[in-house]
Amino acid sequence: MSSKRITHQRVALGLLALVLSMVPVASQSPSFYPDDPIALDDDMSLDAAKVVRIADSNIYDFVENTFANPGVRHDVRAQNVNTIGDVPDSSWFVNRMGQRPLSTAELVRGPDRFDSVSLDGWKVSGDKSSGLQPGFRMTDPTGHLYQIEFDPPSNPEMATGAEIIGTAFYHAFGYHTVEVYIAELDPAKIEINPEARMTDPLVGKRRRLTRRDVDEVLSRAARMPNGHYRVLVSRFADGAPLGNFRYYGTRPDDPNDIIPHEDRRELRAARVFGAWLNHDDSRGVNSLDMLHTDGGRRYVKHYMFDFGSIMGSGTVFAQRHRAGNEYIVDWAPGWLTLATLGLYTRDWLHIDYPDVPPSVGRFEGRSFDPLEWRPEYPNSAFDNMRADDAFWAARIVAKFSDADIRAIVSKARYSDPRATDYITATLIERRNKVLKTWLTAANPLVDFALGSDGAFTFTNAAVAAGVATPATEYRVRWSRFDNSTGSTTGAIEATTTGTRMPAPPAVVKDAEFVQVDIASEHPQFSAWKAPVTVHFRRHSSGWGLVGVSRVQ
């Protein structure tokens, strides 16, 4: 026996020993724990005492995400979903519209604690620290701090309306957002706190804020016919600001933050919401981590904010033609344009925007394609979005009725009813495209139930949303499921054309877990052939849904 052969045998034995040392661990992890599916991921449990504020950089965020592809780009299931593919409540996300239909009043109120705010008795307390929109800070009579922002003179009501609408939608989706209100500011009644300070833009030093500084801000703001100013009033979130979160990796100083952000479903799927509302500015710098204190325990809560650049608003101008259609730096079309001396033209250059009130900005739905929509620059979480992530988001989008959309748009209080009508109609048109794209991109079966009488039922979400015809056939494979090993036995296959069928007694009788694989046949949607894998666990009173896996 040669020494080479002996070495190979030793290598093989060594590897075998290492593998054997891992196997018991794997076999001891059941597929489903007793508390599955969890509805809450308590990611506020550990004291985040060591978190420190991160200094944000707009330029770095652009450079890194445009040229360095940070995070891990891969095709894996989102890591923060529960076993039925839902996103548990957490410091990132609270299921709202996705869990139950919100009333119109709830939708419109959003995160706001007040019906409205009046600026009487408020005092200017400082300047804005960042952002393009002209504005300053005010404190209410109780001393709480708010940010006041104005519309550009060229587009009255545009940015403030976008912020109101965007906040209401993102709150309904489930994200943490700050309270925002529309109010009217009478320049004759502006009071300035004697302690108000600002950074002088000409010298970069802190100094006392004066009436003249306020007037300078007002000179860049749209004025109402009555001489007042329509303003956006944003209430500062409670807690201490910690800087932006990023769409990749985790905060190294937060013990609760263990799931890479690019693999969080609610961040991946924000691409769907962003496309619907044309939130091209959805990037790390428009997010905020806040350190909250709750009974001596500190935890990080993650906010999305700054929706002034959604729909047709570019905050201080009407949205650019490129916005939502192409990254700031998109290499291929640029090289093509250069090589052809401009004869090659991007599709979005040909979009014919209708003549609409200035408060709308530049927004339309006819040429909108949810698949091709782009934020300002690449986003790690968006790039990792899979069909199941998008399907999850599309189901939330599907819950917004036409009336819901109109109610939220009306919250912006556009003085020209044509603006309300146009934005509502455009959002409805874009919603329908989102649903048609993403509810059909994966096998769209939902709402699985196995009754104690053995009746198995489900719903086709795409059909329910009116964006697809029913499948011609459902191929169902029943089997018993071993929760400790993950293996199946006793498979029985059946087909049905309906969404209700009896479970085979041979499989379900005395079984603790049952696995059902359902593939759908549809002449238009080949993706439906990939089966949805569903698991039921027997309870004392029947069967409970414990697992749903849509894309392998």
Add this chain to the structure above:
Amino acid sequence: MIHAARERRCPVYNALVSRRVIGFYVWVGFVVAIAAPAPAFAQASAPPPQTRAEVLQRARDEKGRSVTPYERNGLERALNTVETRVQSYFGRDGVHPKFGSLDTGSGFAFGVGYLNRRLVDREGALNIWGAVSLKKYWAVEGSFDMPSLAAGWLTLGTYARHQDYPQQAFFGIGPESRRDDQTAFRIVNSMAGGRARVKPARSLTVGGGVEYFRHELAPGRSKEIPSIEALFTDATAAGLGTTRNFLRPYFTFEYDYRQPRNARKGGWYRLEASRFADATDQFTFNRVDVDLRQYGSILAERRVLAVRLYASTSEPGSGARVPFYLMPTLGGHDSLRGFRDYRFRGPHAILTQTEYRFEVWSGFDAALFYDAGKVTLRRSDLNFKDLEHDYGFGFRFNTDNGTILRIDAGFGSSDGKHLYIVFGDVF
């Protein structure tokens, strides 16, 4: 043989990688795997988690034992510094660096400036700067302006400057000047003046002013190019060798409806009428400059056609002449780009420029251009016949407010190929 040689030279390496020793490593690995298990195995010795919440909690506990502050990498630190400290210095009051060029052909210049816009209850702005270029051009300037009087409708200002430009190019006067006759002269200019502008409508500005200046000519200081007096005299270059004092009253009319400032549509029309009054009347003349620029665009304003017509004419007083250094010039990065700087000089000039600009990426445009123009000795020759011309292509890094950096390559002229890298737009 090579292998044997390596064995002789590296006995330690050979000992470490011999098959027998590698086999030993594998066995050690096997023993370690059993006797000193990996962390995963160690966890197995703890009670397995009983719930999903416990699985997650264990992972958080594990991270909680090793939390570390976020550390920025070098690039992030650098860009953050640029954003929070360096960037904010540009456009701010106080002492600031100054970069760019002093004049066509001056080369890259750098210097220092001081700006204070908080004078006279924030109505007044004092701006002082000095700079020197790689070609030893230098200038200092001070100005005081009140740009927002009468709610922005009125601007008043006064200024003084001193310039020393030692290598200004001169090829002779008129369209027949020869490329081979390139010479250089030095001009030292001291100037002081006042100006006023009224803005009766949003796009309309009417202004005027008066300035006193003194031009002092001297031999050029180029090592490669002969000085002007080697080839020219006062007869062929009026004003050569003299020092002149001028008083110049002027009037301007400007209509500007470009959108945006880095224009994609609209127009900019400017007329300036001046009288250059020489103390001795030997060089007194009147001059009128007209500059018309028009912009049109298609495809969401990402394809822009920009055209320009510029004309200048000078009328000397009776018995007077126009000094060559106050004549309009053509050639260089902002006029005939296929020619060298100041290639043509004459009392009358006409220039047309056409550019087709197309956006490649946001903030980065490419352009194809065609320039044509000429200088003439007689006003009656100001027409579109026998124009010098060139064509070329360029790139622009820009914003809505203007072009930051421009690279233009000019061809097709009788003066060779020219590459210009310039801060700012051509028109």
